[in-house]
Amino acid sequence: MDRYLVVSSDGHAGPPANRYRDYLDPAYRTMFDEHQRALQALILQRREELGGDNSEFIRRWEKLTGGDGGLLAAHDSAARLAILDSEGVTCEVLYPDADVLGTGRVAASPFGSGLGGGAGYEPDVAMAGARAHNRWLADFVAEAPLRRVGLAVVPMLADIDAAVAEIRAAHERGLRGVLIPTRWYDYPAYNDDRYEPVWAACHELGMPVHTHAGSGPTDVVPGSRGFLGIYTAEAGWWGYRPLHVLLWSGVFDRYPSLIYVPTELGSFWVEDLFRKLDAKWDGDHNTAKFGNDNPFREALRDRPSDYLGRNIFIGASTPGAEDMQRRDYRRINDAVMWGNDLPHPEGTFPFTKYWIRTRFADLPDHEARQILGLNAARCYGLDVAALGPIVARVGVTHDEIYGDSHLEAAPF
């Protein structure tokens, strides 16, 4: 086939505040109105903490993207499909919190229930916000169900029963994965038995579990010396930390078809991490001192890298050159999934075809197909046959990646 099944493993969606309001349980609407009023002040304060005014960047970005920074596509189905079509993307996975610049054009998942995992909010309030987002998202997915994999936001730390109930409700409405908090903060780590009902439910329902970049340290505080540099140096590690915690906890042996996906962290780190994990399981010299039997092998049925592309997929989002160079170790090529991060300004929009060509022209065709779409199709059980006509109509072409054609592109 000349055209590629391109799946973005990292998109963001959400409506303006007044739409979220309609999806909230009535008891939380007054609180939501107050929260929305306070939020703009908070955004300005955080912007200040992070280093200043970004209004010039917003102006440039909105001009480049036709006036709205792509944020109409965060909630308008037709606008979103038009972008996907023009950029060669067939299908996408939908996370919350589209407006990272703080323009106010759309709202974040209510009460910090999105990428923030509910941190800083009363548990029932965060879960009410999650329900509102998940209801809205189910309706948004229903407008193009073949092309959208919606992830339920589940701020699960405080109340496991409520989390499981929301996972089941979201599945019932057609959502196909779960976003959990990246950090567990003062709650037990994810290797604790208390989370077992969550993993069991996600396994039973076939819903991959996700974390997404964004959470950082809590012991280095905003406003302290060098905070922004420290935060950006660490956010990647905090983002994929649940991977080795879940893996060594044996959860994938207890729930053999459970899937975990850390997203928007690139993939350059996967090789180094799994070399180390495998070395322990293989029983290297540094391991021998721990005991006569290899305790690592007792903890885990298979070699750590065997779980790549089976129980662990990597949402690499907009890969850099270093991500593409570090694919040789074992099953990495079976696990890495491209993404456009639409409509975040660090994403590939509006130059997706340019960036795909830049990153994939040096890859063998079959590996490009895996990372651009086939791995995601396996991870999410996509109906590739049903997607065929859409691929045939909009998919990125072989020539657009490997040919001599010169894409017009002026990368931002």
Add this chain to the structure above:
Amino acid sequence: MDRYLVVSSDGHAGPPANRYRDYLDPAYRTMFDEHQRALQALILQRREELGGDNSEFIRRWEKLTGGDGGLLAAHDSAARLAILDSEGVTCEVLYPDADVLGTGRVAASPFGSGLGGGAGYEPDVAMAGARAHNRWLADFVAEAPLRRVGLAVVPMLADIDAAVAEIRAAHERGLRGVLIPTRWYDYPAYNDDRYEPVWAACHELGMPVHTHAGSGPTDVVPGSRGFLGIYTAEAGWWGYRPLHVLLWSGVFDRYPSLIYVPTELGSFWVEDLFRKLDAKWDGDHNTAKFGNDNPFREALRDRPSDYLGRNIFIGASTPGAEDMQRRDYRRINDAVMWGNDLPHPEGTFPFTKYWIRTRFADLPDHEARQILGLNAARCYGLDVAALGPIVARVGVTHDEIYGDSHLEAAPF
């Protein structure tokens, strides 16, 4: 010169408990005796938590090393020099806590004041233990001052004034660097102003600041599912975390000749870390959204990698193949320092020449010389001229690294 200046940036030293007792302030000796009695039980318990009995490994290791696992060399000056001489090592940096296997042949730095940074002990008790170790170490260094760089253990978190006093006392006695806790636990992070007197003292006295691998997560607890795998997956990151915290705090701009050395973490991670740090400082696309001015460049005078080999050195200890392969980025070759980890069983002893040949034969001669010794000479201000006769007598030869000679080696 045919022979190389080989400096181990990672050795461990400490005497049996009854020797430490003599160096303790009298008020702490009874407590020390009780602690020593309790310690063996604790070691056994920890061994159990970590996965079982390691007695068979200890028997094999002690047989291989002539009966004592190299632990006589942890405190006997002549025994230590005999090992260095036979293995081609001229000079070494001395950390505490030689007996990682828990054999009881020698004691750890009293009251957890060594690699544990005093965690779990009353601050005054930990500092008393540190004073005892530092006094003993100063005497041990004095037996071969040209060949030994002694690091003062300084559990500094609770009492900064006491820490500065101990740093000055240790310097007075001839110690030439400081080991601080790798983790700050519930104290403020190392970018906090409260630590300023410590950095100022180390800068004034020309004592590089060190952290050493060993500390791991506190929110994943021993005995929980997969703990050992999670610990080993994370210990590296916790070990070098102070690097980016100190760097972005601007401490190297305020104290331009202050040096920080994270040790026994390999060096494979340095390239990836500094690529990311540099990209922020350079102002990449992901940075632009934060503001109109680049806040990273405002936080730091020079590009992050410019601090490598100047304010930041890397104690790579016994490097693996992946450490040697990741040296191409900017000033990494000016910063990485080899080490033997003597007498820890994961070190190169008793096959140091075999491992040096294995890791360095593919490097250009001048880069091998940098990593094997010249970087350490710069980091610690070693008197290379005075060391010349020792190098000429014992140093690893060019032929031992690059020649056709077959070293007898039976790696453990």
